[in-house]
Amino acid sequence: MEPRLLGPGPYRATRLWNEIIELFRAGMPLRKHRCRFKSYDRCFKASEAVDCLHELLGSNQNFGPEVTRNQTVKLLKKFLKNHVIEDIKGRWGKEDFQDDGHLYRFPPSSPLKPYPKKPSCGKEVIKFPDWDEAKAATSQEHIPVKSVAMNSEMWYKRHSIAIGEVPACKLVFCRELTQTNIQEIWKSMTLSRLQKVLGLDSLDEVLDTKLVNSKHIVQNAYNVNKQGIVILEDKSKDLPHWILSAMKCLANWPSCSDLKQPTYSGFERDVFKTIVDYFGQMKEPLLTFNFFDVFVSVLGLLQKHSKAIEALQISCLLLPPENRKRLQLLVRMMARISFNKDLPPLSESVRTRMLMVQAFSRCILCSKGEMDLDELLAAQLVSFLMDNYEEILSVPSALKSSIEEHVVHLQRVQIKYAEADTDATFPPPSLCHQIITEEFECQRAIGSQEPLAALLEEIAVNKEISVKEKKKQLKQFQKTYPEVYRVRFPTPETEAVLFPEKNKQKPPILWALKKPFQPFHRTRSFRM
Secondary structure, three states: OOOOOOOOOOOHHHHHHHHHHHHHHHHOOOEEEEEOOEEEEEEEEHHHHHHHHHHHHHHOOOOOOOOOHHHHHHHHHHHHHOOOOEEOOOOOOOOOOOOOOOEEEOOOOOOOOOOOOOOOOOOOOOOOOOOOOOEOOEOHHHOOEEEEEOOHHHHHHOHHHOHHHOOEEEEEOOOOOOHHHHHHHHHHHHHHHHHHHHOOOOOOOOOOHHHOOHHHHHHHHHOEOOOOOEOOOOHHHOOOHHHHHHHHHHHOOOOOOOOOOOOOOOHHHHHHHHHHHHHHOOOOOOOOOOOHHHHHHHHHHOOOHHHHHHHHHHHHHOOOHHHHHHHHHHHHHHHHHHHOOOOOOOOOOOOHHHHHHHHHHHHHOOOOOOOOOHHHHHHHHHHHHHHOHHHHOOOOHHHHHHHHHHHHHHOOOEEEEOOOOOOOOOOOOOOOOOOOHHHHHHHHHHHHHHHHHHHHHHHHHOOOOOHHHHHHHHHHHHHHOHHHHHHHOOOHHHHHOOOOOOOOOOOOOOOOOOOOOOOOOOOHHHOO
16 A cells, blocks of 8 residues: 555544554564564564654655654554554553564554544635625615616617626715724635635535634734734733743844843753743643644645645634734744754754754644644644744735735725626625526526617617617627527518608709800900
8 A cells, every 4th residue: 555645635634544554554564473482473573663653654745754763652652542553462552652572463453533523513604795784874875876777878888798788787886894894804715715725625624614713814914013923912912021031042042132141051951941831831732723624734735835835824814813923933933943053952862953843843733632643743734834934924915915905896886786686896605506408598598688688679769869870789789699689670671660761752853954055256355
């Protein structure tokens, strides 16, 4: 069985768990081992299992070479707890697996996890500002409107845009959008873009959109300082000053403006431990339990760098502002510490970069219910965040521009069509059902020909335009809509009725009687 890259989608963590189990069972060598003067067939040593699984995870596109041996041991402990493996005496259920020479084996069948059934949250249709929606102290009647009756002359001038389908309309003048309207537009367009980047038919399986706060998105997009860090409206939700000072100390080591440099050895390790303890005692990770499935889905795009960046940019916009700010400060500190060669080692046995991932991955991403791949998935995401934090934790400029342009567009004059419930500029989503081909053709014919036939009749009976102008408009209509024209004027005779011949008697031609031409005669006055 060859490993494959699992893209974004629902239950990605569960699908990865099942795939790793199948790959491990298929790839783990089994042979005879002796233990206490007794032979056991088809088993393996614990250290052999660590070697095999570590190599398997490192070569798998879904995890990558940064998986450590220690993380592999932790995963095997979970395998033992979930009866993916058992010791040679058939015991399992505890996480007492060690990287040693103890013997283990596979049970007759390793249990695969079923895909969980999420409680139905329903599909939320994001409402856009409705120009007909009754507002407090404001109604549609108070909006100045100018009726525009569509006549034949206007049709002739604008025939290229099929005026025949809209016989009448109103101009609804600029109406100021409320802050709530703008927030809902931000939410709808942000989620729509996220769905498109992830390549999903729906976000329902990875996100309950009712839990997305539109106000948070707008605050994260606009309430920022020059460095792009979120400015909180409620200052009580900021990080404590002593934690900020400790983070600045390590991030800017050895030049720290808030603290004087210590004189004792190991000071930087004490500061680091203080920061780890503070973030470790949080009840919920910074990316929140609600958005766990979204961020796990984004991990399926890591092979497509630019798409992964955009998906994480948008996903981080959904966070509560206090979470986003803490994430920005924490990941920036982690990245600076990892690349700071002047900072003394913070651990004797673990490299600084890996120490950052191990210390903070769980406080950044984990699931509400214990998930067996939480640690591996969180480590993968945190590593990517550290490498690209400046882009990921900034506001996506393309999304912001498109939303701002759309808001400006809605605030312009709107075209309101007769007997229409929505604005022409932005029709809301609607549900539809499949129909047979014959019914579609019938609906199309009726829906498009009736207004055109009415417009043709208007041209035909219009007595305010000249005969020449009427013929010109009819000719243009016949050229554009021949079928509709043929129904109204099936024969030349029916068309000729519009232009009755006038019996004007021509006056007789009177030829003036003239004298015949006479040659020129000289008179005496011309004589010499």
